[in-house]
Amino acid sequence: MVGNLEAFADELAASGFPPLVNKLAGAGFQGRVATRNLGSLRLVCLDTPESVCIGRERDARDGENLAVKVMIRGRTWIEQGRGDAELGPADLVLLDPTRSLRFESTASAHVTILVPRRELRIRPAQIDRLIGTRIDGSHGPGALVSVLARESARLATGFREVEALRSAAAVVELIAVALEARLGDEQPAADEVLRDRIAGYIEARLADPELSPPSIAAAHHISVRRLHKLFEGQPLTVAALIRRRRLERCRAELTGGGRTVTAVAARWGFSDATHFSKLFKATYGYNARALVTSNRARTTKTRTTDPEQDGGQRSRQ
Numbered sequence: 001m002v003g004n005l006e007a008f009a010d011e012l013a014a015s016g017f018p019p020l021v022n023k024l025a026g027a028g029f030q031g032r033v034a035t036r037n038l039g040s041l042r043l044v045c046l047d048t049p050e051s052v053c054i055g056r057e058r059d060a061r062d063g064e065n066l067a068v069k070v071m072i073r074g075r076t077w078i079e080q081g082r083g084d085a086e087l088g089p090a091d092l093v094l095l096d097p098t099r100s101l102r103f104e105s106t107a108s109a110h111v112t113i114l115v116p117r118r119e120l121r122i123r124p125a126q127i128d129r130l131i132g133t134r135i136d137g138s139h140g141p142g143a144l145v146s147v148l149a150r151e152s153a154r155l156a157t158g159f160r161e162v163e164a165l166r167s168a169a170a171v172v173e174l175i176a177v178a179l180e181a182r183l184g185d186e187q188p189a190a191d192e193v194l195r196d197r198i199a200g201y202i203e204a205r206l207a208d209p210e211l212s213p214p215s216i217a218a219a220h221h222i223s224v225r226r227l228h229k230l231f232e233g234q235p236l237t238v239a240a241l242i243r244r245r246r247l248e249r250c251r252a253e254l255t256g257g258g259r260t261v262t263a264v265a266a267r268w269g270f271s272d273a274t275h276f277s278k279l280f281k282a283t284y285g286y287n288a289r290a291l292v293t294s295n296r297a298r299t300t301k302t303r304t305t306d307p308e309q310d311g312g313q314r315s316r317q
Contacts, residue, residue, distance in 0.1 A: 005029040015044045016065065016114055020101075023052040036156040039168025042114040043153045048105065055101035063098040065114040066127070068175055070137065070149040074108025083132020090137030090146045094130045094179060099235075111153045119172050122179060123203075125196035128234070130179055141178035148174060194220070195230050199241070206246050209269045213238045246270065247283055254291045261288045 005022070008031040013019065015035045022029070032047035042065075069078075070092045078085045078093055079102045085093045095101065122130075137146035148171055159167065198216060205211050216238065217227040231238050246268045253264050262273045265288075270276035280288040 005031075008033060011035075012044075012046075016042055017044060017097075017112070020053040020055045023054065025051070034153070036153055037164075038152055038156040038159070038171070039165040040116050040119060041152075041168045041171060043149070043156060044112045044114065045109070045153045046112070047109045049107050050105065052104045053102070055097075057100045058098045063096065064116060065097060066117050066120060067095040067097055068113045068115060068145070068149070069093050069095055070111045070113070070146050072109040072111060072150060074106040074110075076103055076105040076108060076110070078103040078132055080132035081128060083130075085132055085134035087134055090143065092135045092137050092142060092146055092149070092178070093132060094127070094135070096127065096131050099131065111149045113149055113152075113171070113175070115172060115175060119169075120176055120179070122176070123196060123199060125192065125199045126179075126183060129192070130182060133182065135178060135182050141174065141181050145171075145175055145178045191230055194222075195234075198227070198230070198238075202238075202242055203245065206242070206249055207268055209271060211242060211269060242269075243279070244283075247280060250276070250280065250288070251284065251291070254288055261292060264288075 005025045008029065009019075011033040015033065029049065031049065032045075034045040036043040036045070069076075069087075071087045071089050073089055076087045078087065078095070080095055080099055083093075085091075087093060135142045135145075137143055152167075152171065156164075198220060201216065201219065202211065213224050213227055217224045220227070227238060231241075234241075236244060249268045250264050250270070253259065253267070254261065259267075261277065265273050265276040270279075277288055
């Protein structure tokens with residue numbers, strides 16, 4: 001699709017792209033967007049004029065996907081997280097749609113692969129190190145990802161479902177190899193290794209109501225002061241990380257339905273249901289109970305409108 005700025009922005013939003021403000025876009029803006037799906041992956045091909053774009057921080061619930069951007073033509077300068085990357089043709093970069101972003105580009109073409117975060121199996125601390133960092137697309141695993149991105153965007157049609165799923169899994173695995181290779185180019189400092197280990201410890205014990213900075217510090221034989229020092233400059237403090245990850249687990253479980261708000265809150269370490277409800281609404285902008293009600297209504301509607309189920313009920317009468 002070729003379109004003016006408004007049509008271009010609408011098409012980007014429909015593709016799952018985070019909203020961006022283009023500082024150079026005017027009445028004469030013309031851009032091209034093409035979207036392809038391959039199994040669990042979405043490939044978004046963009047052809048844009050010279051641009052200066054800013055993306056604001058978004059809610060964590062918009063963070064289901066990570067984005068792997070591959071340059072085809074032109075040059076782009078990107079700032080996100082601690083990274084600052086200059087990309088030329090074939091180069092790639094990992095981006096997080098929930099974080100603020102700034103980039104400048106010449107007239108360019110690029111392909112962005114939206115990858116479900118859970119499928120990459122990369123820990124949060126490793127993502128922090130990779131975000132906004134250039135990956136060389138001229139050799140090694142990065143070159144294979146670069147070629148695959150371009151060819152997949154062109155050829156990702158006509159797959160049977162099982163073929164698409166298996167092909168997507170192969171692309172995700174190759175992306176993971178390229179990201180791990182990039183991590184290996186820079187050996188983490190001792191603090192990063194310890195912080196990574198602590199993040200994994202927290203993730204494994206989110207349901208433990210006793211999980212807290214003092215218990216974490218004791219388990220790693222460091223002082224609480226040292227623990228807090230480790231997380232200085234990170235997006236979240238230790239306590240905020242625990243709270244955010246517990247809320248995300250609660251939200252996922254409540255979306256699935258079947259349990260009460262109080263039961264789900266208690267399962268993930270929130271002993272005070274009232275405090276949990278206030279915290280949930282402050283974080284996501286709506287009530288936890290509304291999520292449960294919405295899910296029940298959706299389930300009821302599905303049951304009453306399912307012709308196969310209705311037919312089965314009539315046949316039994």
